Amino acid sequence: MSVSDNVIQISHLKFNRGERCIFKNINLSIPKGKITAIMGPSGTGKTTLLKMIGGQLTPDSGKVIVQGTDVHSLARAELFSLRKNMGMLFQSGALFSDMSVFENVAFPLQVNTDLSVELIRDVVLLKLQAVGLRGATSLMPSELSGGMARRVALARAIALDPQIVMYDEPFAGQDPIGMGVLVTLIKKLNQSLGHTSVIVSHDIQETLSIADYICILADGEVIAQGSASEIRESSSQKVQQFIHGYPDGPVPFHYPSVALMDELTG
Amino acid sequence: MLDTLAITGRLCIEKLAGFGRATFVLLHALLVWPQPGNSIPLIVKQLYSVGVKSLLIIVVSGLFIGMVLGLQGYTILVDFASEDAVGQMVALSLVRELAPVVTALLFAGRAGSALTAEIGLMKATEQLASLEMIGVDPLRRIVAPRLWAGFISMPLLSMIFAIVGIYGGAVVSIDWLGVYSGSFWSVMQSSVDFYDDVLNGVIKSLVFGFVITWIAVYQGLESVPTSEGISQATTRTVVYSSLMVLALDFVLTALMFGNI
Ligand SMILES: Nc1ncnc2c1ncn2[C@@H]1O[C@H](COP(=O)(O)OP(=O)(O)O)[C@@H](O)[C@H]1O
């Protein structure tokens, strides 16, 4: 795979939060037009990684190159214009609670384009149609179910037709139907709009079923990457434990402690 | 001993760093101001939720405090047969002290806590992060209109408080206690000076409004994004701003009236 095929290129990324090391050394490339999944146990820094790509957090060292530019070398204004090429679906949906569904989806268009009111309206209706919620335009976020809120947020994330769409745990907390809807939607949007999708998730089966390329993070490092079948056949015990959900293995079930017998007998 | 020193040192550094961040927030939000077009409606909306919604509590408290002042003033002054001066007492204590200070304390409890909770919740639900990803600066979009609304509405609320309070004092002294209305108003008129009293009161309320809104917004932005974190931040807003108001009131009073 040549470098130009990669929309996002992360190299030697290091990041600490206070004393805690979140990323030791991350090297990762995300190919253009594909669905790439970033997986890993909770708290390994998947959301943090997405925020690095979006330039919301700055690494201690290392580089994040998006579409040929180093995100963290940009001035504020340049960064904001780079972000117009990125859509992000936050874990909680993050709809603006004082705006209706329509206004939420229209917002990125209003602040980032000079389109007329009629055109914005048409675009919003088309995006909402794509996620199946054209009938919900006048509802407020508080009136939506979790799955609907996430679909509205998805419509908002793709409002500007970004070249990269990042999904932070899109399936978390969804019922099986909502999950199925989202899985199909992400796949369909990726194919029809031709953008690059980055999915952060720990729902293994759903993610393996749609991702072209998978990368597993653990302990601040990439422990495995490859296609779904390569991951399934990986010989690494950590990977096997993670994708099969074994309770104990290289990642211990017990929080580090002294031996039980020692503690009981004092 | 060394430990205590280290802890004190770390605490001081943390506080200083916090103050630096708060100053950055303030300057950044305020200096990027003229952003014509869409900032006026945003400020108007905040004026409504910060100012107009605080009106009721301000009016009711002002009325009662004015009435109490009228009663107390009358019972003291009547012993010296100078109950005509009750108008002066009510007006001066309201305009100089009580209106700015009590309004500020109520404002901190009513509007300041709401600001902190709102911004904290926006942070917890990733609305601020998502604004950033859309390419909108939350300091401009969310923080700046709230700061301006706080700065503008606090002096107005304080003036309303004083006016309603004087009215309450007049009702009690003139209608209930039988003070002659002509002398009530004329003594008040001749004793209250526009620059020394009214303007100084307005300056106080401007300063208080500035400090409360600043604290409220900053605490919201810095809150730990959990329900516990937000409730702590809200409490901190009320405690810090009340203390700041009382301390600054002393400083300002000393500066304004200390040499009289
Ligand atoms: N604002 C923050 N301040 C301090 N630590 C944080 C903050 N956000 C996240 N963390 C820590 O960073 C680690 C990675 O978080 P996150 O990226 O959200 O993990 P994931 O999304 O993989 O579950 C977690 O252990 C979390 O405790």
Ligand SMILES: [Mg+2]
């Ligand atoms: Mg996460």
